[in-house]
Amino acid sequence: MVTPRTNSPDNSYTREHPERFSTAGPAGPLGYAADTQADLLLDLDLQDPSDARNASRGSERAHRPLVRERASTGVLRQGSGGKRTQECICVGICMTLMVVNFFFIIFHVRIDNLSTILVAAFCGIVTADFGSGLVHWAADTWGSVELPILGKNFLRPFREHHIDPTSITRHDFIETNGDNFMVTIPFLARMVWDFLTLSEDDVQKKFTWNCYVFLLALFVAMTNQIHKWSHTYFGLPGWVVWLQECHVILPRRHHRIHHVAPHETYFCITTGWLNWPLEKLRFWSILEAVIEQTTGCKPRADDMKWAQKGT
Template identity: 70%
Template sequence: MSVKSDEEILANSMYEDDPNGNSAPTTTDDQEVEQPMVHKATTQTGTPITSPRWGPQNKGAQELASLYSPGKRAQEIFCVYACLGLMALNLILIVKHMRWERINVAFVSALCGIITADFASGLVHWAADTWGSVDLPLIGKNFLRPFREHHLDPTSITRHDFIETNGDNFMVGIPILGYLAHYFYVKSPYEIQQHFGWISYVFLCSIFVAMTNQIHKWSHTYWGLPKWVQLLQSCHIILPRKHHRIHHVAPHETYFCITTGWLNWPLERIRFWCTLEIIIEHFTGLKPRDDDMKWAKKLT
C-alpha cells in the first residue's frame, strides 16, 4: 500500500501528461478544481500575480538551469566515455571467464548487486535532496544544483541529452569498474572462478549505479519510450513511472530509491529516512530540505 493516496499524489505533484503547461485538472463534470501548481503573490501595488510552481517557466528552475557550466559539461563527457569503455572491457572479461557451473552463484550475486544499487541510489538521492546548499563550494553548483532543479522542473531531465543525464553516475562507476578490470589482470583463472560471485555482484551493482539516472529519466518520460523499457517498467525491474511519482509529492520526503524502487516501501515502513533526519537535526540543528524549500519559494 502506498504511503500517500492517489488523491494526494495528484493534488501535490506535477501533471506529467501536461509537463510544461502547469494546467489545472478538471473534475468529472468539467468544473475546474483548485490549482495546486502555481504560487500566488501580489505586486507592490497589490495586483495579484501568478508564477508557475513547476516547469521550465519557474524562475528558480531557470536560474538553476543557467548554472550548468562548460566545465561541468567537460567533466561529464570524460566520465561517460571512460565508464562506457570500462563497462565493455569488464563485460568481455566476464564472458571470457564465465562457466555454466557458476551461473546460479552469479545470478544470486548479481541480484544482490542490483538491490545494493537501489539502496545506494536512495541514500545519495536522500542526502542531496535533504541536506546542503547550492551555494556550497564545489559540490553545490556541480552536484546539488540538478536535484534542486529537478524538483522545480521534473521533466527537465527528459530534455537533457545522454551526457548531461548520466555524467555524474558514470563518474561513480569509473573507480569500481577500473578496480574490477585490474582484478581480472592480477588474479589467476582459478582465483577468478573462486570469486566469480563477488565479481558478478560488483559488476551488476556498478552497471545499475551508472544507469540509475537514465532509469530515472525514463520514469519521467511519457512519450516515445522503447517497448522494452516499458516492459521493464511494467514488470518493476526498473523504476516505474507511477511508482516514482510518489516522490514528487511536495515536500519530496519519501520514496528516494530510483534504480528499481524495490526498497522504497520497506524503508518507509521502518521510517528509515525520517529517523535519520531526526537524528541529524538533533545533533546539528540543520533543517531537512531547507535549501530545497528556499528554491521552491523563489518566484522572481
C-alpha cells in the same frame, strides 16, 4: 525530543492511490488530455496532491505561468567546454570497460556456481538502489546551495529538480550520465586488471564478488538515465516501458510519489525496489530525527526555501 515524522494525510493518499498521480493514458490525473508533453508533465510533476483531487483544467492552467517562471530560474545546466569534454571521455571509457568486463564474465562463468552468481548480481542491483536513495535523500534533505563548491555543483540541481522535474528530460545522454559513469570507472578498471592478470583459479575465487561489483556499477552508471526515463511520458522505447512496467527499473507511476511536496519519501531512484520497505520501516524519518536531535539542523529547510521561490 524530536520524533520521526508521520505521514501527512496527503502523502498517505498518494501512496495509497498512486494511480491518481500516473500517466496511464493520454489524459493525466486531472482527467484531460494535455496539448504537449511539457503541458502534461507540468500538470503531473508540479501539482499538490490536493490539487490533483480538486483542481479543474482552468485552475491548473492558471498556475502554469508561475511554474514556468520558477522553471526559468536556471534549471538548465550550462556546462563549460571542459566539463563536457570530461563527461564525453568518462562515458566512453566506462562503456568500453563495461563491454570488456561483460565478455570476461561470460567467458569465465561456470554453470555449477550460477545460483551464487545470480544472488550476487541481485545484491549488486539492490545495493545500487539503496545507494541512489541514500545520496538522493542526503542531497534533498540537508545542506544549502550557499555551501562553497558542494552547494552549487551538487545540491543546486536537486533543488531545481523539485521546481522543474522535467528539466532532466531536456538533457542529452552525455549530460545525463557523465558523472555517474565517471564514478564507476575505477571499479570497472580494477575488474579488467584482475581478469587480465590473475590465474584462472584466482579469477574463480573472486568471480562472485566481481559479478556483484559489475551489476552494482552498471546500475549506478544508469541511475540518472533511469531517473530521466521516469519523467519521460512520450517517445520511450518499448523495451524501456516494459522494464518500467515489470518494475525492473524505476516506474514512472512509482516515482510520482516522491514528487509530492515535501518530497520526504521514496528516494530510491534506480529500481525503486527498496522504497516500500524503507518507508514501512520509517528508515528515512528515523534517520532525520536522529540527525536533527544531534545537530539541530532542520531537514529540507533549504529545499522549502527553493519551493517558495516566486510565490
